[in-house]
Amino acid sequence: MMRHWLLFLAACCGLAGAISARTPAPVNDAAILDGTPRMLSEFRFFFRPRSQSSHSAIPYELRTPLYSDGADKLRFAYIPAGEQAIADGDGLLQFPVGSALIKTFAFGEGPDRRLIETRVLLHREAGWVALPYIWNDEQTDARLALAGGRIALTRPDGAEISYRIPNKNQCKQCHVKDGAVIPIGPKARNLSAEWLEQAVEWNRLDQVPDVERRIPNWQTVTDHHAEADEASGGADIDAFARGYLDVNCAHCHMPGGSASNSGLDLRWEQDDPVAYGVHKPPVAAGRGAGGLLVSIEPGAPERSILFHRMASTEPGVAMPELGKSTVDDIGLEVIRTWISAMETQ
Amino acid sequence: MIRFTFAALALSSATMAYAETHTIAPGEGAQERLQEALILAEPGDEVVLEAGRFTLTDGLSLDVDGVTVRGAGMEQSVLDFTAQAGAGEGLLVTSDEVTLRDFALENPKGDGIKSKGADNIVYHRIRVTWTNGPDASNGAYGIYPVESTGILIDGTEVSGASDAGIYVGQSSKITVRNSVATDNVAGIEIENSRDAIVTQNYVSRNTGGILVFDLPNLPVMNGGNVRVTNNLVSGNNTPNFAPEGNIVAAVPRGTGIMVMANEKVWIEGNVVHDNPTAPFAILAYTQSYNDTRYNPYPRQVVIAQNNIDGEVNDPDLPGGELLVAAFGGNLPSILWDGLNQEGAQPALAVTGDIPGWSLNLSRQSQSLAEAQPGPLNPTGSGEAWDMDGIGAPAELEARLK
Numbered sequence: 047m048m049r050h051w052l053l054f055l056a057a058c059c060g061l062a063g064a065i066s067a068r069t070p071a072p073v074n075d076a077a078i079l080d081g082t083p084r085m086l087s088e089f090r091f092f093f094r095p096r097s098q099s100s101h102s103a104i105p106y107e108l109r110t111p112l113y114s115d116g117a118d119k120l121r122f123a124y125i126p127a128g129e130q131a132i133a134d135g136d137g138l139l140q141f142p143v144g145s146a147l148i149k150t151f152a153f154g155e156g157p158d159r160r161l162i163e164t165r166v167l168l169h170r171e172a173g174w175v176a177l178p179y180i181w182n183d184e185q186t187d188a189r190l191a192l193a194g195g196r197i198a199l200t201r202p203d204g205a206e207i208s209y210r211i212p213n214k215n216q217c218k219q220c221h222v223k224d225g226a227v228i229p230i231g232p233k234a235r236n237l238s239a240e241w242l243e244q245a246v247e248w249n250r251l252d253q254v255p256d257v258e259r260r261i262p263n264w265q266t267v268t269d270h271h272a273e274a275d276e277a278s279g280g281a282d283i284d285a286f287a288r289g290y291l292d293v294n295c296a297h298c299h300m301p302g303g304s305a306s307n308s309g310l311d312l313r314w315e316q317d318d319p320v321a322y323g324v325h326k327p328p329v330a331a332g333r334g335a336g337g338l339l340v341s342i343e344p345g346a347p348e349r350s351i352l353f354h355r356m357a358s359t360e361p362g363v364a365m366p367e368l369g370k371s372t373v374d375d376i377g378l379e380v381i382r383t384w385i386s387a388m389e390t391q
Numbered sequence: 392m393i394r395f396t397f398a399a400l401a402l403s404s405a406t407m408a409y410a411e412t413h414t415i416a417p418g419e420g421a422q423e424r425l426q427e428a429l430i431l432a433e434p435g436d437e438v439v440l441e442a443g444r445f446t447l448t449d450g451l452s453l454d455v456d457g458v459t460v461r462g463a464g465m466e467q468s469v470l471d472f473t474a475q476a477g478a479g480e481g482l483l484v485t486s487d488e489v490t491l492r493d494f495a496l497e498n499p500k501g502d503g504i505k506s507k508g509a510d511n512i513v514y515h516r517i518r519v520t521w522t523n524g525p526d527a528s529n530g531a532y533g534i535y536p537v538e539s540t541g542i543l544i545d546g547t548e549v550s551g552a553s554d555a556g557i558y559v560g561q562s563s564k565i566t567v568r569n570s571v572a573t574d575n576v577a578g579i580e581i582e583n584s585r586d587a588i589v590t591q592n593y594v595s596r597n598t599g600g601i602l603v604f605d606l607p608n609l610p611v612m613n614g615g616n617v618r619v620t621n622n623l624v625s626g627n628n629t630p631n632f633a634p635e636g637n638i639v640a641a642v643p644r645g646t647g648i649m650v651m652a653n654e655k656v657w658i659e660g661n662v663v664h665d666n667p668t669a670p671f672a673i674l675a676y677t678q679s680y681n682d683t684r685y686n687p688y689p690r691q692v693v694i695a696q697n698n699i700d701g702e703v704n705d706p707d708l709p710g711g712e713l714l715v716a717a718f719g720g721n722l723p724s725i726l727w728d729g730l731n732q733e734g735a736q737p738a739l740a741v742t743g744d745i746p747g748w749s750l751n752l753s754r755q756s757q758s759l760a761e762a763q764p765g766p767l768n769p770t771g772s773g774e775a776w777d778m779d780g781i782g783a784p785a786e787l788e789a790r791l792k
């Protein structure tokens with residue numbers, strides 16, 4: 047993470063020194079506050095779109111990211127000049143009006159990297175607004191796609207997938223709480239301590255938030271996939287699994303979320319086992335339940351609806367409902383290990 | 392008179408100026424064109440679906456208040472989801488004051504139309520059909536409003552749902568009327584909801600006809616104040632094809648009207664024929680649960696005059712044949728588990744002359760194997776309660792015109 051920041055700094059300095067005569071135009075604050083730009087470039091977040099280089103938006107990473115069919119995600123937070131975000135315990139950073147969160151989805155590395163879509167969350171006077179943009183083949187700009195889209199693509203691992211770009215309403219479906227759109231990702235508990243400290247140092251965050259329990263770094267699972275069981279054995283598996291569910295599921299499965307009616311609450315802070323699925327019968331799962339009786343049966347992932355739905359790609363069964371056409375094998379393995387290790391009663 | 396006409400004209404032209412109509416034709420790009428119209432519509436606008444078949448690959452959604460989506464008729468404008476590749480339902484509505492009318496959905500992969508947190512919604516002459524008939528691989532719910540206040544479902548048709556055709560959950564002020572629910576596991580289900588009227592529906596060839604349930608561990612509980620009146624509930628004898636694990640998977644084939652938990656349910660004036668397990672079933676929640684807020688018992692369920700055929704001779708119950716023989720060839724029409732909540736109003740009052748039988752269970756979640764079947768002694772005559780103001784708000788009726 048530190049390295050990321052240094053690179054970013056270097057890029058800025060290099061830029062300032064080499065082409066100071068051509069300082070990139072500042073971000074279009076008016077477009078963040080109002081209107082529906084047809085092209086992503088109108089915001090002027092990136093001075094080199096293809097490399098996703100920005101002079102003003104701060105890159106960040108999440109300790110455990112949301113799985114989106116294996117896409118790489120480039121995340122940026124833009125905070126208007128002279129303003130700062132406010133820390134709120136281990137929860138979401140409170141971004142001032144005029145801020146934007148930008149997330150670009152890409153596949154492939156280096157020169158082969160292909161940008162697919164960029165989703166922006168704009169903090170306006172009336173609240174957050176979500177807009178999806180689809181990149182053109184030339185990779186020079188991205189076009190507003192209110193209705194979303196579906197793209198056939200080949201992943202770097204060779205898998206051919208039908209990648210779904212959500213429509214504007216579907217953006218909200220995941221980002222809604224009690225009827226209002228909110229960001230999901232930048233919660234203090236899912237950001238690195240270094241990044242938060244750096245942001246404070248730069249005056250973009252009012253203080254380093256007090257985080258008692260940080261969501262584990264998913265990289266340690268993906269780096270040591272084979273040894274995941276051992277590496278994360280015992281108490282740790284609980285943190286990995288609950289972190290994963292918080293990041294991948296809880297934006298809908300929480301009170302006030304899109305799946306509130308299920309009664310399933312997968313938030314990190316939920317500590318009632320029934321609420322997060324243990325021995326909990328399904329409510330409106332329909333055939334999604336796959337003939338299983340409870341969301342989680344301790345010791346038996348194969349008899350747990352949660353596992354069953356994560357393992358499916360069939361619409362009407364698959365969870366998450368949106369943005370998933372392939373199974374996250376590593377996430378599934380962590381959940382399998384977690385449920386297997388639960389004590390049976 | 393002249394002045395009146397002038398005023399009316401002025402009014403209608405004002406409406407014209409503000410409300411727009413977005414007309415969508417079937418054909419190439421229907422998914423994007425229709426979805427874009429649903430996103431760009433402003434409150435008061437109408438999205439019109441021309442006649443024809445719209446081939447869709449992903450779920451649609453509407454999140455703008457006060458929009459009407461209108462087709463050319465439930466046989467004319469068909470949203471075909473047979474090739475759907477994503478999303479949990481065909482159409483998702485998350486805004487208030489929406490009217491959906493005169494179109495159909497076929498073969499959605501998950502639910503048909505789900506409206507969540509969508510107050511004052513009208514479903515009028517909407518059809519949701521799984522064209523292959525009863526099948527466990529069909530979607531769960533056809534028409535599925537949940538967590539909403541003010542729901543009017545009128546003149547709809549749903550068939551083939553692997554859970555409930557018309558399912559209203561965790562909501563209040565509900566009317567389900569003049570609708571046809573066939574070939575589903577449950578025809579119509581009112582779950583964890585209050586102030587509901589289910590009337591003048593034709594409910595046939597389901598596993599169970601009309602269910603009024605209250606379940607634990609949900610954000611909204613304490614269902615009740617429900618009227619089930621003047622429905623035709625006949626021939627609900629389709630083998631249960633719900634995926635196991637869902638509560639309706641436990642509904643026996645041949646059930647007419649079933650109440651589980653809930654308070655104050657009034658059942659009157661229905662024609663309940665050819666439901667050979669239980670024309671009426673009144674039960675406590677059948678499973679064990681862990682939720683201190685939940686009341687598993689039915690309270691004050693009243694079965695008043697209904698038209699029955701008395702033919703209850705093919706029950707989908709363990710030891711069914713013996714039971715039928717023991718009761719002399721036909722089971723009595725009301726099945727009760729025999730459970731009352733201690734100190735509360737009696738579970739069941741029968742004010743008509745419909746005979747019943749009891750499983751005589753002694754505790755909630757007891758195994759049916761321990762039942763001690765016997766004739767039912769109706770427990771008290773019940774007390775009337777105030778049912779004013781239940782059902783969909785009257786102003787929703789205006790949108791049916």
